[in-house]
């Protein structure tokens with residue numbers, strides 16, 4: 001039952017990804033601006049441009065272009081980036097881990113702060129802690145991430161000067177050996193604690209900036225759903241049998257409340273790949289999102305498609321993972337019943 | 341009278357502080373339950389039966405609820421005991437059987453998870469294994485043939501009747517002294533309800549637990565209880581042994597309640613009494629029933645006396661005092 005459910009979801013995911021790739025391929029080519037002209041600059045002659053368009057095969061009909069592109073993709077070649085001059089695949093391999101690390105740190109903050117805070121607020125509805133939490137999460141939700149980014153930068157890097165301004169590592173600090181590409185993990189593996197500490201200090205502000213909105217969102221969702229749990233008879237039952245209040249909150253109220261919360265949580269994590277565009281720009285974070293901004297400005301077709309498809313892939317992957325977790329948490333899905 | 345009762349509720353008041361004002365729901369409730377006694381509590385919907393049970397269990401404490409009076413358990417006032425000690429009674433000395441068993445069980449945990457949690461409250465099991473063994477034995481007690489399968493199931497995989505039995509076994513597994521049954525099984529079909537009550541009666545007798553059975557159905561109380569309290573709008577208006585009270589209902593509300601049910605064993609809620617339960621934010625002075633009472637008189641605006649009207653049988657009504665008896669035209 002569960003297997004079939006997941007298989008269906010996986011098939012849908014593949015189809016979605018395929019659709020995304022076609023769409024972004026077309027959109028990138030339809031929006032105005034000639035990539036060859038942008039790449040070669042104002043001084044280039046028409047002839048040079050025509051020549052360059054030919055090497056990029058931009059004059060082929062769109063379906064032919066797509067097929068050519070897909071032939072490359074199957075061989076693991078995402079084309080050449082006209083912005084960096086290198087292979088798009090290599091660019092992505094270099095920049096993606098930085099973004100992934102940022103997103104993971106931010107997602108962790110969101111989960112370890114948002115869920116307990118929301119549970120507490122849902123348990124003690126309308127108390128002081130609930131009102132405080134609501135205000136805090138509202139501020140988090142309504143303030144865009146880049147505002148936080150600039151604000152934190154001002155406070156902690158310029159005024160207090162306790163956190164580094166930009167980048168992933170300070171100058172002179174050797175990067176850890178490449179294992180996962182995530183500096184925190186790689187440096188911990190290699191036992192390079194100086195690098196670990198430096199990487200950690202660097203990721204604090206971008207990580208927080210990227211997470212505040214989602215912490216607010218998660219807190220609000222969790223509060224609402226835990227609060228709803230608390231109105232249910234099964235909590236009255238747990239109390240009537242003298243279950244420990246902490247176990248009631250953390251187990252009997254939270255688990256059912258997580259089912260509707262998880263889906264939103266997954267979306268929140270996936271959206272971070274987009275949210276990272278501005279955060280990475282503010283902090284000069286050498287990640288894929290920042291790369292994405294540059295290649296869009298340069299109308300670097302292959303790179304745009306590459307970035308978008310990677311983000312799309314993670315969107316789909318995270319949703320798939322969330323679906324699996326929901327199925328695990330909710331026996332009614334796992335065991336294939338919609339009763340009650 | 342020499343033996344200390346199991347539970348004595350004395351002059352219990354409970355008020356909700358609502359936006360519309362203070363809803364004075366329980367207005368000086370007195371209830372006594374002795375060891376092993378089966379006591380019924382009847383009254384219209386909204387008259388405060390459930391909230392009273394919850395107050396006794398210690399589940400009513402909220403920021404917007406004020407309570408006063410005494411709840412004495414083995415003579416000790418629970419209000420003076422502190423919430424932790426009160427919680428210590430729940431699941432061990434007191435338990436509750438719910439109206440809707442499916443809603444009472446958590447949908448995302450197996451019966452085993454939930455039952456083990458209850459068994460563990462009893463301090464009899466030292467390991468999960470022992471707890472499971474106790475749970476299995478308890479499920480067999482309620483005539484469940486495949487306890488292992490039931491334990492492994494989620495509530496939604498079982499029928500309502502099966503869930504109800506699970507709850508009954510949970511309520512009794514730690515051999516409590518007092519079981520509250522708030523309209524047990526009325527969300528289920530009639531045969532299952534009937535089954536529930538029989539099972540409950542047999543098992544509470546086995547463990548010697550007292551029962552407070554809250555019911556709409558008067559027939560149920562007559563069949564399963566020894567003594568009965570009649571509640572109207574947060575006041576106990578009449579109490580007595582079931583036989584005596586059913587034969588001689590004295591309080592006009594009790595009489596109305598009885599006449600609203602065609603047969604004592606019949607179904608249906610006593611809804612056809614004229615008028616409605618009062619708005620608790622503006623509850624009537626004196627006897628709260630007086631606006632609906634056919635025998636109403638000016639004295640009813642004063643707090644009515646609790647009058648002995650038969651053996652162990654009392655009614656809170658002016659009609660049975662000397663002053664009331666002088667008036668003509670009653671019953």
Ligand SMILES: Nc1ncnc2c1ncn2[C@@H]1O[C@H](COP(=O)(O)OP(=O)(O)OP(=O)(O)O)[C@@H](O)[C@H]1O
Nearest residue numbers: 356358363365384385386387388389390391392620
């Ligand atoms: N949380 C609450 N807030 C405000 N008022 C409440 C609350 N809970 C109960 N009440 C009020 O207390 C009164 C008694 O409710 P209760 O549930 O005890 O009635 P009941 O006798 O059990 O009725 P039923 O037979 O329908 O179960 C009702 O009028 C209800 O409006």
Ligand SMILES: [Mg+2]
Nearest residue numbers: 389390391522
């Ligand atoms: Mg009720």
